[in-house]
Amino acid sequence: MSSRFKFFDEEEISFTNNSSNSAIENKAEDYIKQGVTLEARYRCEQMNITKVEDNISFHCTTKKQYHLEYYETNKAKISLEQFLYKINPEVLKDAIIATEPLEYSKENVMLTLNKDNIIESIVNYTDIKDQWEAFKPKLMQTSFYKALLQHDFKAAEGFILGGDTEFGSEANLIKTYEKAFFFHILFNDYDPWIDRPVKQRLKFNSQIFVNVPIELELTHGIIDENNETVEIMTVGKLVKDGLDNAVLEEQYNKFYKPMIEYDFTEYNYEYIVRRIIDKKTTLIVSAKANLKEEVKYNYQFITQFDLKKID
Numbered sequence: 001m002s003s004r005f006k007f008f009d010e011e012e013i014s015f016t017n018n019s020s021n022s023a024i025e026n027k028a029e030d031y032i033k034q035g036v037t038l039e040a041r042y043r044c045e046q047m048n049i050t051k052v053e054d055n056i057s058f059h060c061t062t063k064k065q066y067h068l069e070y071y072e073t074n075k076a077k078i079s080l081e082q083f084l085y086k087i088n089p090e091v092l093k094d095a096i097i098a099t100e101p102l103e104y105s106k107e108n109v110m111l112t113l114n115k116d117n118i119i120e121s122i123v124n125y126t127d128i129k130d131q132w133e134a135f136k137p138k139l140m141q142t143s144f145y146k147a148l149l150q151h152d153f154k155a156a157e158g159f160i161l162g163g164d165t166e167f168g169s170e171a172n173l174i175k176t177y178e179k180a181f182f183f184h185i186l187f188n189d190y191d192p193w194i195d196r197p198v199k200q201r202l203k204f205n206s207q208i209f210v211n212v213p214i215e216l217e218l219t220h221g222i223i224d225e226n227n228e229t230v231e232i233m234t235v236g237k238l239v240k241d242g243l244d245n246a247v248l249e250e251q252y253n254k255f256y257k258p259m260i261e262y263d264f265t266e267y268n269y270e271y272i273v274r275r276i277i278d279k280k281t282t283l284i285v286s287a288k289a290n291l292k293e294e295v296k297y298n299y300q301f302i303t304q305f306d307l308k309k310i311d
């Protein structure tokens with residue numbers, strides 16, 4: 001695997017796309033015989049916190065360990081080795097326990113990357129989809145799903161339909177990876193040397209409001225550099241054009257005001273990602289992400305993510 005960054009020799013080969021439709025159907029294991037150009041092991045810790053005013057109402061910490069291999073053919077193989085979690089309130093833990101096997105099948109994947117280091121295709125998509133179909137009847141037998149079915153049939157039905165949608169197409173599953181922080185940190189176009197005529201935009205749905213699309217304008221810059229590493233920071237600025245405050249206030253009044261009592265204030269989103277990259281190998285050696293979605297002073301959804309390369 002060659003670097004996209006300018007601190008490397010110009011003669012080095014850049015990423016090229018050698019994928020084909022037939023290759024997508026192959027199993028990830030079929031590529032083991034190909035040469036591994038780079039590999040690394042990472043540990044990640046993610047904390048999600050919900051605050052009502054300044055009081056924490058929910059928090060969850062997940063820890064994952066991954067093994068990553070880059071191949072000569074613009075492919076990256078990811079293996080989830082460990083998955084640990086703590087959640088409060090603990091009653092929500094049942095959902096994680098019920099779906100834990102799915103995390104391992106979903107996050108053991110072979111990806112094809114384009115020249116900008118962005119996920120282009122899932123080599124073993126068919127295998128992952130088949131694993132979801134095989135897992136579905138087992139999920140329906142868990143105590144979590146049976147309790148959900150008894151208390152809220154529509155929620156239980158939606159839980160399965162959500163999985164069918166997520167795994168139902170390669171494009172949808174790629175969207176899942178793009179939102180997962182390990183994949184988002186590693187497989188993204190964060191090159192600060194590119195002179196972009198138009199700034200990149202990151203699009204996703206709000207976690208506070210229902211069916212409200214959010215758009216951030218991204219800026220990349222170098223904040224520190226030495227002989228061995230370079231630190232790149234990406235900042236996302238909320239694009240307020242297109243956001244309908246009337247819709248936000250209406251949902252706030254329906255879902256949050258009965259609990260918080262204070263009126264709707266101002267909606268905001270903060271996005272900061274810092275990556276430290278080894279100049280020699282091009283591998284990310286550590287990264288931090290801090291995200292905060294909020295109705296100012298009233299309600300906050302905070303995500304903190306830390307990644308580090310281990311020997």
